[in-house]
C-alpha cells in the first residue's frame with residue numbers, strides 16, 4: 001500500500017514497529033512458516049474469489065432446494081425416513097426435490113429436523129458472506145446480520161411451532177417442536193406465548209434500541225401553536241427533570257451508538273423537509289392576458305407600445321462555487337488500516353453518525369413561527385398603471401423613448417423593467433438617474449441602469465401596501481426545506497417574490513450594516529433561525545458576541561446545544577472586550593488545529609474531512625474528531641473596533657482570510673458603516689455584504705462599494721452584494737417572541753453537559769517566554785514530546801496535543817521547554833517552529849547528555 005510505504009520509507013523504526021503492530025492480534029502468532037504460508041494462501045485474491053463464488057453458489061443451492069422442499073417434502077419424506085446414507089447412495093431411490101437427493105437431504109435436515117422455514121435465513125447469510133468476499137461490498141453489516149439472524153432463526157422456529165405444531169410441523173422444524181413441547185410442559189401454552197412475546201420485545205430493545213417511552217408521546221412537529229405555547233410554559237419543570245438525568249443518559253447513548261439501526265441513524269432533519277410548501281405558488285402573480293388586452297383596447301396608439309408582464313421567477317439561489325481549499329504538502333502520517341479493513345469497520349459499525357450524541361434531538365417545528373402579512377401579493381392594477389404612466393412621462397421629459405415596459409411585483413417593491421427605444425443610450429439614462437428618481441418623487445426608488453446582463457433599465461418603486469415576508473413562509477418554502485447546503489440561510493424574498501436561500505459556508509463570511517431601526521437585528525435573527533431549523537447541535541456551534549447585551553441574550557437558552565465558549569467562563573454569550581479578544585485568538589488556535597487535522601487526513605476542507613470521518617476512515621485515537629461548523633456572530637462591531645482596535649481586527653482578518661476551508665464563518669453586524677470601522681482588511685475578506693437602509697450614499701459605498709442602500713425603504717428592505725452581483729431582497733421578519741419560542745423549544749431538549757469548549761488561549765503578554773523556562777523542572781512528557789517532534793520534523797503544539805492527548809496549556813509549556821533545550825527554534829507566527837535536531841539517534845544522544 002502506497003500509504004504504508006511512505007511511512008516505511010521515512011524511517012526504519014516506525015516501519016518495523018508498525019509491522020509488529022499489524023501482526024498483533026492476528027490469528028496466527030509466532031514465526032511458524034507453515035502458518036504464514038497458509039495465511040498468505042487465505043489472503044490470496046484468487047482464493048477469496050473462489051470462496052466468494054462458492055458461498056453464492058451455496059446460497060443459490062439452498063434457496064432452490066428449500067423452495068422445492070415446500071412442494072415436494074411429502075413425497076420425499078418417506079424416503080428420507082430410511083437412513084440418510086441409504087437415501088443418498090441407493091440408486092433405486094429417486095428424490096422429487098428439484099435439486100435431487102442432495103437438495104432433498106439438505107432441506108430435510110435444515111427445515112424438517114432443525115429450524116423450519118427460518119432456514120431461509122441461512123440463504124440470506126451465505127449470500128451476504130459470498131457477496132462480501134467476492135465484491136468487497138457489504139450489502140448489510142455482516143456481524144450485525146449474524147447476530148440478528150441467530151435470534152431470528154430461533155425465534156421464527158419457536159413461533160412457527162407454537163402455532164403449527166400439528167398440521168404443518170415442518171414450518172417450525174424439529175428444534176421449534178421440541179422446545180415448544182418442553183416449554184409448554186413447564187409453563188403451559190399461554191405462558192409459552194408470553195415468553196415468546198417477551199423474548200421478541202427484548203430482542204428489539206437490545207438490537208434496535210426500541211423505546212417504549214416514545215409510543216404515547218405526541219408528535220411534536222405536527223402539534224399546533226397552542227400546544228407549543230403550553231409546552232413552553234411548562235419549561236422550568238421539564239428543564240429541571242431533564243438536567244438531573246441527562247449526563248448519565250448521554251453516556252448511555254454514546255455507549256450504545258453502534259447498536260443503532262439504520263433508520264435511527266438517519267438525521268432528524270428529514271421530518272422538516274417533508275412539510276408541504278405552498279407559498280411560492282401562491283405568490284406567483286400572473287397578470288391575466290385578458291386584462292392586459294382589455295386595457296390595450298382602451299389605450300391610445302402610443303400606449304399600445306407598453307404592456308405589463310410579470311417576469312417568471314428565475315432561480316437565484318447561490319450558484320455552486322468552487323471550494324477554496326487548503327494546499328496539502330507532504331503527508332505526515334497515514335492511515336494504518338487498509339481499505340478493506342476500513343470497509344469492514346464501516347460494515348460492522350455502520351457509518352459514524354454525529355447526531356447520535358443527541359439522538360432524540362428534534363429540529364424546531366415550523367408552527368412556532370407566526371404568519372405575518374397575507375403571504376400572497378395582491379397586484380394593484382391601478383397602482384401599476386399609475387406608476388407606469390409616471391415613469392413613461394418622466395422619461396419623455398428627458399427625451400427618452402422606450403419600447404416596452406414590464407413589471408415584476410415583489411413583496412415590498414415593484415421592478416419596472418424598461419427596454420429603451422433603439423438609439424437611446426443607456427449612459428444617458430444613467431446620467432439622469434437622480435433627476436428621474438426626483439421626478440418620480442417617491443422614497444425608495446432605485447434605478448438600475450442597465451440591469452446587469454440584460455441591457456434593460458430597471459426602476460424599483462416601493463409598493464403602496466407592502467407585504468411582510470414572514471420567517472415562517474420562507475422556512476416552510478420548498479427551496480429551503482430541500483436545499484442541501486452545508487449552512488443554509490434563508491434571508492427573505494427577492495424582488496420577483498422568490499425565496500432567497502444561500503449557503504453561508506460558501507459566502508464564506510457576512511458583513512451586515514444598516515442605520516439603526518432598519519432591520520439589522522431581525523436580519524441577524526433570520527440568519528440564526530435558518531441555521532437552527534436545519535442543523536443538529538452536533539453539526540454547528542455559534543460564538544455569539546453581543547456588547548449591547550440585549551440582541552442575542554435570548555440565545556443563552558441554547559448554550560449547551562449550540563453555543564461555543566472559552567473554558568472556565570460562565571456565560572457563553574460574550575459581552576466584554578477582553579473576552580472577545582481571547583475568544584477570537586482561541587478561534588485562531590482552533591483554526592490551526594483544524595488545519596493540522598485536515599492535513600493529516602489528506603483532505604482540503606471540512607466537508608471532505610467530516611465525510612472521511614463519518615466513513616470511519618480517520619481514527620479518533622489519532623486525535624481525529626467530527627468537526628462542527630463554527631459560526632461567529634459579532635453584533636455592534638463598531639463598538640468593539642472603537643475600543644479594542646487592532647487587537648480584534650487582526651484575529652478577525654486572519655480568521656476571515658483562512659477559516660473558510662475549516663468551517664469557521666464570521667457574521668459581523670454594525671450600525672456605523674464608516675471606513676474606520678469597516679477597514680480595508682475587513683472588507684477585502686468579506687465579499688458578501690448586506691446593507692439595510694443607511695443614511696447616506698457614502699455609507700452605502702462603504703458597505704457595498706456602490707450607492708443604493710440610502711434609497712432603501714427600511715423595515716428589512718436590503719441589498720445583498722456577493723462580489724459582483726447586487727440583489728435587492730426583502731428580509732424575512734421574525735419577531736422576538738418567536739425567537740424566544742424557538743430557543744425555548746431547543747433549550748428544553750436534552751443537551752450536552754456543557755457548551756462546546758474552544759481551546760484555551762493564553763495571553764502572550766501574560767504567558768512566560770521560553771527564556772524563563774527552568775529546564776531542571778521539565779515536564780514528565782518532555783522526552784516523548786521531543787521524540788514526536790523529531791520524528792515528524794514539525795514543531796507544533798497542536799501535534800503534541802493530539803499525539804499525547806494534552807491540553808493546550810501543557811502542550812504550550814512543553815513547546816517552550818523544547819525551545820529552551822534547543823530542540824526546536826523560536827516562534828514563527830503561523831508557521832510551525834523549525835526542528836533543530838534531524839534524526840532520532842541524535843535526539844537520544846542529546847537527551848542522554850541533558851541528563
Ligand SMILES: Nc1ncnc2c1ncn2[C@@H]1O[C@H](COP(=O)(O)OP(=O)(O)OP(=O)(O)O)[C@@H](O)[C@H]1O
Nearest residue numbers: 468515516517518519520521522715716731732733
Ligand atoms: N424584515 C422586516 N419586515 C418587516 N418589518 C421589519 C423587518 N425588519 C425590521 N422590521 C421593523 O423594524 C423594526 C426595527 O428592526 P430592528 O430591530 O431589526 O432594527 P435594527 O436595525 O436592529 O435597529 P438597532 O440597530 O437599533 O437595533 C422592527 O421592530 C420591525 O418593526
